[in-house]
Amino acid sequence: MADDQLAAIDEVVVVGTGFVGLPLALMLAEHGKQVVGVDIDENLVDAINDQTLHLDEEQLQTLVESDRVNEHLEASTTPRTGDAFVVSVPTPLDEQTKTPDLTYVVSAVESILPYLEAGDLINIESTIPPLTCERTVIPLIEEAGFDVGEEIQLAHSPERILPGNVFEEIVHNDRIIGGVTEASRRRAAKIYEPFLDAETYYTDLLSAELCKLMENTFRDVNIALANEFALVGEQFDVNMNEVIELANHHPRVDILTPGIGVGGHCLPVDPWFLNDANPEQTTLITNARRINERMPRVAARKVRRAVADLTDPHILALGLTYKPDTNDMRNSAAVAVADDLDADGYSVTRHDRYVDGDSYSTLSELIEREEPDVVLQLVPHTETVAELNRMYSDLREDDVQILQFTGEDPLDPTQHD
C-alpha cells in the first residue's frame, strides 16, 4: 500500500505523559494534531491543563506556554478514542531480581482497549524487553477481540532522546520503527512526520525492541571500559584522562569518560533486559554493569582518603542528579556517593539547586550557613562549577577543603587546599 493510501492520523492519544510522552504530545499539538495526554498522575494532568508545568528545557517550556498547544492538547486521567495510541509509560527494573517490570505497559494497553476501534494504530514508545510485543501486547489486543495486523496496526518505535537535549533530538534523531506489518510501521511514521527532520528506518517489532536495548548497552559497556581503565590507572598514579585523550587520537579508538558512576533511567536498567533474555550470553554486559555499579564506592573511597587528616569533617555535598544540568535524580551516582559517606559516619549535608530549587540563594550564603570543613562537588552543574571557581580563594583562606569530581581526572577529586 502506498503511504498516501494509509489512513490519516489526526487524533493521537499519548498514554504516559512523563519525560518521553510529554515532549511528543507537545510537538504533535504544536503541529496541529488533536492530542489527548493520558496519565494516572492527577497532579501532572492538572499541571498540563493549567499550563503550570515547568520544564528545564527552554524550547519545551515555550511549547507548554504556546496557545496552539493549549488549543490542541488536553490531558486526562482516562483515554479517549483516537486514530493512534502511543504508549510511553515506565518499564522499570525489579531491583531484587534484575528483571523487567511490565506492569505499567500491561495496564496502559488494557486502559486503551475499551476505546479501540478497527483501523486504529497502537505504537509502543516505551523501552521494552525482546518479544514484549509478540508475547504481551499482541495477546492483550487479541483477547479484546481484534485481529492484530488486520484490524489493529501495531508498531514499536523506541524513543532515543537524550535528557538535556530533548527538543533538538526529538526532531533530529533518526527513528527506528518496527511493525507487525508493513502498513503498521508506515502508518506509525505518520505520527512523527509533522516534526521529524531525520531518516526513518523500518523493521520488525523484535528488531526494534533489540535495537533500543543494544544502543544503551553499547554506551553502558563503553563507559564501563573507561571506568576500568581509570581503575587500572590508579595503581600507576597517572592522570588516566590524559592517557585516554592520547589514545583517542588513534583513528579507530574513541574511549568515553570515566566517572563516579552511571545513573539515569536507562543505562542502569536496559542492559539487564538483555541479560534477562539470555543470561548465558550476556556476561560482558553484566560485568560492565557491575563495574559501573561499583564506581560510587570507588569515588567515596577517594573522598575518604582526601579528608583523612580531618577530624569529624562536616562535608557539604553539592549536586545530587545523575548528570550535570538536569534535575533528574533517578539512579544517581552522586546520591550513592553521599549515602556511602553517610553510612560510614561522616556528617554530610546535601544540596542541589536544580532539585531543591531555592534551598539556597547563593553558594556563599549556603557555605556561610553550613560552615563546612569540606565542599564536595559531586555533579559539575555549570552554575555550581562557576560559583565554586569564584569562591576558591575565599574558601582556601577559611581553611575549607574543596573536592571536585570535575578535575583533570574525574575519578580523582581535585583538591584545592
Ligand SMILES: NC(=O)c1ccc[n+]([C@@H]2O[C@H](COP(=O)([O-])OP(=O)(O)OC[C@H]3O[C@@H](n4cnc5c(N)ncnc54)[C@H](O)[C@@H]3O)[C@@H](O)[C@H]2O)c1
Ligand atoms: N527518560 C529517558 O531518558 C527515556 C528516554 C528514552 C526512552 N525512555 C523509556 O520511555 C519509557 C517512559 O519513560 P519516562 O522517562 O517518560 O518515564 P516517566 O516516569 O517520566 O513517565 C511515565 C509516565 O507514565 C505515567 N503512567 C504510568 N502508568 C500509566 C498508565 N497505566 N496510564 C497512563 N499513564 C501512566 C506515569 O504517571 C508517568 O507520568 C520507559 O520505557 C523508558 O525506559 C526513557
Ligand SMILES: CC(=O)N[C@@H]1[C@@H](OP(=O)(O)OP(=O)(O)OC[C@H]2O[C@@H](n3ccc(=O)[nH]c3=O)[C@H](O)[C@@H]2O)O[C@H](CO)[C@@H](O)[C@@H]1O
Ligand atoms: C545510547 C545513548 O546515548 N542513550 C541515551 C541515554 O541517556 P542518558 O542521559 O542516560 O545518557 P548519558 O548522558 O550517557 O548519561 C548516563 C550516565 O552515564 C554517565 N557517563 C556518561 C558518559 C560518559 O562518558 N561517562 C559517564 O560516566 C553520566 O554521567 C550519567 O550518569 O539513555 C536514554 C534513555 O534510553 C536515551 O534516550 C539516550 O539517547
